[in-house]
Structure formats: C-alpha cells, structure tokens
Amino acid sequence: MIDFSRKSLFFSILLYLCTTYFIASSLLTTLLLTGCGNKPQNAPNNIATPVSVVELKKGSISKLINTTGTVQPTYGVSLNSEMSGFYKLQINPKTGKTFKMGDRVSKGTIIVRLEDKEYENGIAIDAKKLSLEIAEQEQSKQKALYEKGGVTMSEMRNTEVKVTNARYDYENAQLNLEKMKVKAPFDGVIVDLPHYTTDIRVEQGKPVVSLMAYDKMYMDINLPESSIRYVKEAQPVYITHYTIPGDTLRGKISELSPAISSETRTYKGKVLVDNNQLKLRPGMFAKADIVVDRADSSIIIPKDVILSNRRRKYVYVVEKNTAKIRNLETGLEDEYNIEIISGLKVNDNLVVKGFETLKEDAKVKIQK
Helix, strand or coil, rough: HHHHHHHHHHHHHHHHHHHHHHHHHHHHHHHHHHHHCCCCCCCCCCCCCCEEEEECEEEEEEEEEEEEEEEEEEEEEEEEEEEEEEEEECCCCCCCCCCCCCCCCCCCCEEEEEECCHHHHCCCCHHHHHHHHHHHHHHHHHHHHCCCCCCCHHHHHHHHHHHHHHHHHHHHHHHHCCCEECCCCEEEEEECCCCCCCCCEECCCHHHHEEEEEEEEEEEEEEEECCCCCCCCEEEEEEEEECCCCCCCEEEEEEEECCCCCCCCCEEEEEECCCCCCCCCCCCEEEEEEEEEEEEEEEEHHHHCEEEECCCCEEEEECCEEEEEEEEEEECCCCCCEEEEEEECCCCEEEECCCCCCCCEEEECCCC
C-alpha cells in the first residue's frame, strides 16, 4: 500500500509540472507575438503594390503581312561603243571632274566621247550640209519656174530627188558622228565605268559605261496562299533594311500573279518602291510590310500587358489607387501593339509594369 501511494503521488506531481510548463509556454509565445507587433493571419494586407501606368490616348494601328525580296532598278543598261575611236572620258559639269562611278547623270549627258579625226574628215559633214542647202535652193527655183510654165513636171521632180538624197547623206553623217558620243539614255547613276587610258583606241562593240535608274525600284516578292484575300494592288508597303535603321521607305503593290505554286503554296507579286534619296541600292535584300488593313482613332495598347486565361483577355487599370480588372475585346494587331475594341476608354490609367502579381481591388502605388 505504501509503494502504491508513492507511485500515485509521483505521477500526480509529474502531470502537474507538465501542465504548468505547457500553460507557461503558451503565455510566453502569446506575449512575444504581441510584443513584436504581429497580426493575426486573417488581418487584411494594406501594403500597396508599386506599379507604373500610362494614360490611354487614341492612336492608329495597321494589320501587316510581312515578306522579303531583292530590290532591283527600274531601268538598267550597259552601253557599248557603236564606233571605233580614241577614248575621252568627259567632265561632269556638277563636280568639275571626270565622270566616275556613283555620279548621277541626266538624260542626254555625254559621258564618253570617241574621237577619230580621219573618220570625221571622211564623213565631210560640212560638205554634205552645203550640198543639202544647194539642193534646197535649186528645188525652190525649179518650183517657181514650174508654176510659170518654165520647166516640166519631170524637171521639178528631179530636184526633189536631189534634195531627198542630199538630206539623207547629211542626216546619216550626223548620225554617225553622234555615235562617237556615248550619252545617258535616261536619268540615272553610273554603276560601272571600265577603265580605259585617255586617248587609247577603243574598238566598236567594247563596253564603255553602265547606268541604272533606281530613284524608283521594284521588289519581287512571294506571298503565302493564305494572304490572297487580304493583299490587293495599290496597297501601301513599308520597306526597311538593316543598313538604314530607323528609316522606312514607302512603296505600293504594283502587280500580283493569279497563279499559286503547287510546290511552295505561294504566289508572286511586285512592289514599286520610292527611293528618291537612293538609300536602297540595287541588289539589296529588304523587308516589306504590306498594309492590308488600318484602324485610326482607336485605343492601342502594348500586347505584352495583356493577361489571359481560357475564358478571357484582361488588363489592370488603376482607379483611386486600386487595381481593377478590365475584360477586353481586341481587333487589329501588329508585332508589338493591339487595338482594343471594348473594355478600355480614353484617359484610363493602364498598368504597364507590376501587373503580374496584382489581384482585383489590390491597393497600388503609382510610380513615376
């Protein structure tokens, strides 16, 4: 009996000590949490999330179809010597120096002259001109005599034949002399100028100069079959090239083939490009953005601020320092931006930074 009582007393004391320790620990934990200012877990979070916003304005956007192609000059020609003669490269009146590659020339400008005094003397152009003048004077006399009955019809006709022959000889001599001059057949740029030493004899048929007109250029393009219902003649085209960053040239669709390639499922087109400042060079590989649709006076926002799930597209706007969700209906889009048909209005403050972790009605702080 004595042993049993001792054991009961021991367990009672042990239970008392454990209970006291548990209560003391709980009170201490509560005091510590209260002293550190901790709040219950279900207390509302009033910390404002920093965000950046833009105030929406109306703008424009275009639906583009992208393609590439090689730009070519509208005119190009390689001129060969039509006659033999001694080479004389002419002076460019714009620079005061002999012509060189890259010089712009006007139609009719003499670039190279071939000289051959012996040939020119043999043509005897002055004598042929004099013969024509004499024949014309004789014809006038015979015509006056014929009207007075002084000569027959046959005699007057003979003078007409002499005038015709004399004119042919003179004009043919002029033509042959003109062939000694190599002229620009159109406004263009010298793109090749084979080197010949001055006064060296150049034989007939030798290449002398090459010209291109590329103030207007064309680009051959291939378009996917899927674009056939969008792309039309005369649509505007934006032309870009990496050598002219930040500068866009304008063009338009000038031709479209009705035939679809069975191998590539594409069809051919041609773009006419305005290149007045000669920024594009013949042979460059350029990018073409065809404007197939356009929206003006619309709400346009960056595509990368739009959030989405299976049911909707949405963004956040800020109203009275609170984040609000706006569900969107979208329209045209390009590489970076998209048109908003409904869901946003002018002067809305669209969240463009910090939206990733936002929730509806969250407090926000707008950063400049």
